[in-house]
Amino acid sequence: MDEKERKQAIYPLSTESLQQNGKTVYYIRSVTSTIFGVSAGILGLESYYGFLFYFGGTAFVSLLMFLLLARGQPTEYFTSAKDIWTGNTLAGLSSFVLTWTLFYGLVDA
């Protein structure tokens, strides 16, 4: 039994809250990335700039979640602190591209 296993045996984790928190993060990522796509389309971003916008927006959402949802203590709510920064970051990429291209075309009169 290594150090990590022993720690988990003494302080067990709740799988239910892990799932619940994962779902909450996934929901926020999906909804915000759709709106990021709308904005990127309105701004008329092209090629790499659109993806940069996506990753910038995702980082901003991570910061908001870190401050407002986890109140600066991500280890309380996730197995590791980096989960809130990197978890599900690519989940919304396809919906981002969808709305990005849609609104890019819509805004162009």
Next chain:
Amino acid sequence: MSFVSTTVTVLSLLLLFHAGYSAYEFSHYLKHLTVNSDATVPLDIIAETIVATALFAFGQVLGAKQLEPVSFAKWAKGLEREGKSPFAFLERRPGYMNVTKLRDEYASAKK
């Protein structure tokens, strides 16, 4: 979702719609009323879009479900306060409880 987060979200969507319509009109004028048509989106539309996006993200994070503590002890403590213990099925079996035996066990464990 709380009142504040709903208000912020609705406001941000209105701003975003306005920015989108403005961008559409701008591109319309550019194509039909000017000769020089390689201008980019004006700064006020860019600012409005970015503010709307940031507000939307803020509203969504504010209105999201509260995260639950990942430590089993803390999570169970929170549930117990609401009267929903995860061990309720173990705790509420008075018919199976042998009080005399439990007392004997307690007494022998103390020695």
